[in-house]
Amino acid sequence: MNKFFKYFLAVVLGSMVSAFFFIVGIVMFITILASTASKDVTVKDDSILVLDLNGPVVERTTSDPFEMMLSQLSGQKSPKGLNQILASIKKAKEDDRIRGIYMEAGMISTGYASIEEIRNALIDFRESGKFVHSYAPIYSQRAYYLASAADRVYLNPTGMLEFKGLSSAYTFFKGTLEKLGVEMQVFKHGEFKSAVEPFILESMSDEARLQTETYLNSMWGHITSQIAQSRNLDVESVRATAELFPTFREDTLLISSGLIDGFKYKDEVLSELKKLTGIEEEKDLNAIGVMKYADVYLPGKRKGLEKNKIAVVYAIGEIDGTSGGINSEKLSRTIRQARRDSTIKAIVLRINSPGGSGLGSEIIWREVKLAQEVKPVVVSMGDLAASGGYYIACAADTIIAHPTTLTGSIGVFGLIPNTQELLRKMGITTDRVKTNTFADMPSLDRPFTREEKELMQAYIERFYNVFLQRCADGRDTTTDAINIVGEGRVWSGENALGLDLVDKLGGVSDAVAVAARMAEIETYRVVELPEVLSPIEQIMKGLGGDARARVGRIFFGEEYQIFQTIQDLKTAYPVQARIPYEISVN
Structure with a gap:
């Protein structure tokens, strides 16, 4: 009887805990839906657009409640959409209420081409005569490439800036597969088709190394030339600075090399922004984030009435x-x-x-x-x-x-694993009956025959x-x-x-x-x-x-x-x- 009550209470307690988390989940869901519901967004005069781009930037986002819920549970920032970022920067250029852009993107997570999109939009924005200021406690190399498009680039006095050149690393699974007893049967066309290499090699082939060196050097040449142009520097001096690995050197190198404009704490940067926008020191900045500003319509603009x-x-x-x-x-x-x-x-x-x-x-x-x-x-x-x-x-x-x-x-290319040796290690064998020569092709529990390899190739x-x-x-x-x-x-x-x-x-x-x-x-x-x-x-x-x-x-x-x-x-x-x-x- 004691065991019965013990199990009964355990079931009741488990049900109560499950119900509690279910209710919490429903409350979170309703709260997020309410917070993401469409509202009229007011943009004050003398405002700045805030680009908080720390975290992932993806091609396209919306106000997705599920994404926001996952981000809150994980403690991670929800992804920003490149589509919303670009649209907001373009709109802010024409919006007389927006005086400039303040950007925090020290740990941005996206590819260089996406960064290039945002960077070009910022350069175009500056042509309106408005300012762009960037600040971060830490700049990754990608983040610095983006930040270099700003009028002013500031770093925390005890912060770090990564600038060292490009590298590309590959992970190889061949050793693990051999230990498991899995053979990857490879069929491909293209001597540079290196997608199969992680499964059959332990290091890069000469062809893979050559193509990687080619595109990395092309990318690095473009990146350094753009930084030099934006920062009014000589390209060779920019590359020389990267060779010195300034991250762990004296702070004076970052100033003397021209990579940044100064070391400031965030409150000092905010004070500078207040002066630029005519806001009194004791008052808050008129600031609006990308997600909210994306839903703002410019005064006098029609709301999507064009037929074409x-x-x-x-x-x-x-x-x-x-x-x-x-x-x-x-x-x-x-x-x-x-x-x-x-x-x-x-x-x-x-x-x-x-x-x-x-x-x-x-x-x-x-x-x-x-x-x-x-x-x-x-x-x-x-x-x-x-x-x-x-x-x-x-x-x-x-x-x-x-x-x-x-x-x-x-x-x-084609990759077909042969797991015969793995199955043997586990004490598993297979056998079969077939009506035709290729009736069991492809099979993962045996190697390809010569004829099958010829057909596949x-x-x-x-x-x-x-x-x-x-x-x-x-x-x-x-x-x-x-x-x-x-x-x-x-x-x-x-x-x-x-x-x-x-x-x-x-x-x-x-x-x-x-x-x-x-x-x-x-x-x-x-x-x-x-x-x-x-x-x-x-x-x-x-x-x-x-x-x-x-x-x-x-x-x-x-x-x-x-x-x-x-x-x-x-x-x-x-x-x-x-x-x-x-x-x-x-």
């Missing part, structure tokens, strides 16, 4: 991966709807993707091609638009990339030839010409411009302007597709695969990429058009 539209279609993430990203069928449907919509006069395809499924890439390419036949299609490349990401871009009328975009990687070669033809047709050249710059090789956007893989250097706003000129329209409004879900729809969607990806990124950070790589291998389409699994540039 340019659609910005987002293609973000791995193509047909298992952890969110691009679903080829859904993206194709979105492009098809934009093609059929007579009010949409042009399409900008915004790509930030390492590629993925070869079949998924072909499915999307088809819709891009059909759209290009009836209305202008312009591609805007983000941090990555490589392999399958380039596949879906090549049919566009015009391709625009940033100098620091990673693109190209025109090549394909032939399929890879055929798909590569299709990839070459798609690129040749899109770029109005020959497959031989594409093959020379192909072979799986990754290029920077600046490299790609010289190789005629892209047409112009610039960002998404440049792509929209090009699309408008091609469509011969002067007045239009930009619509982002696919359409944003309502808060409730976002919560329901968040309970599925997208939520797993978000939770993974929030709680595991950059290490989540390793887990995602292994997970994607389990269900990946056998032919992949993908950039190397882990390209990480500091």
Whole structure:
């Protein structure tokens, strides 16, 4: 009887605890919904726009309650959307109530091309005569590149500034796979197609090292030249400072090198901002953040009444991966709807993707091609638009990339694991009966036969030839010409411009302007597709695969990429058009 009451009380207590957390969750959900509900935002005269960009910056965000709830639970900052950041900076340039921008972005987390977008927007903003001030206790190298576009760059007196050059590290799994008894059977075309190397090598091949050195040097050359231009410095002196690794040297080096304008505490920076905006010292600044300002309409501006539209279609993430990203069928449907919509006069395809499924890439390419036949299609490349990401871009009328975009990687591969030895170590054996020679192909519990290897390699070669033809047709050249710059090789956007893989250097706003000129329209409004879900729809969607990806990124950070790589291998389409699994540039 005592045990009965013990278990009974345990069940009751467990139910009460579960109910408590459920109620807390409901309260949090309602609170977040209430806080994110649309309100009229008032912008006071002599205001400053605050860019708090510490944390992740992604291509596109909305006021997603699920994302905000996860961020609160994890203690991490919720992602900022590049779309909202750029729109807010552009709007603030025209808003007479905004006197300048105050930026804190010392630990920004995004790629160099995305930083380039924001940086160019800040430079354009300064042309209005308004100020941009940046402050941080610590600047990462990426953050400093962004901050260098400001009028004034301040650092905490005991802070740190990282400036040391670029590096790119790869993680290799070969040793682990051998210990487990797993053999990765590789099929590929492209001597530079290094996506397979982490599974079959212990270090970089000569080809992988060469391509990495090429695009890193291109990126670093662009970054240092832009810093030199913004800071009125000599390029060689900027590179010499990086060689000294100023992070751990005397503070005077940061001043004498011209990297920063001074050391200040935050209260001193705020006092300076008050003087610039005419606010008395004892009063608070009139400040507004990006998320709120994104919903502000300028006085006298019409609220989206233009009939003509340019659609910005987002293609973000791995193509047909298992952890969110691009679903080829859904993206194709979105492009098809934009093609059929007579009010949409042009399409900008915004790509930030390492590629993925070869079949998924072909499915999307088809819709891009059909759209290009009836209305202008312009591609805007983000941090990555490589392999399958380039596949879906090549049919566009015009391709625009940033100098620091990673693109190209025109090549394909297949990875089929053989787990026979692993199963044996576990005491597991398999046997089978089949009616035909290839009835059990592919099998993960045995190695490929010679005939099976020949079949698989032939399929890879055929798909590569299709990839070459798609690129040749899109770029109005020959497959031989594409093959020379192909072979799986990754290029920077600046490299790609010289190789005629892209047409112009610039960002998404440049792509929209090009699309408008091609469509011969002067007045239009930009619509982002696919359409944003309502808060409730976002919560329901968040309970599925997208939520797993978000939770993974929030709680595991950059290490989540390793887990995602292994997970994607389990269900990946056998032919992949993908950039190397882990390209990480500091």
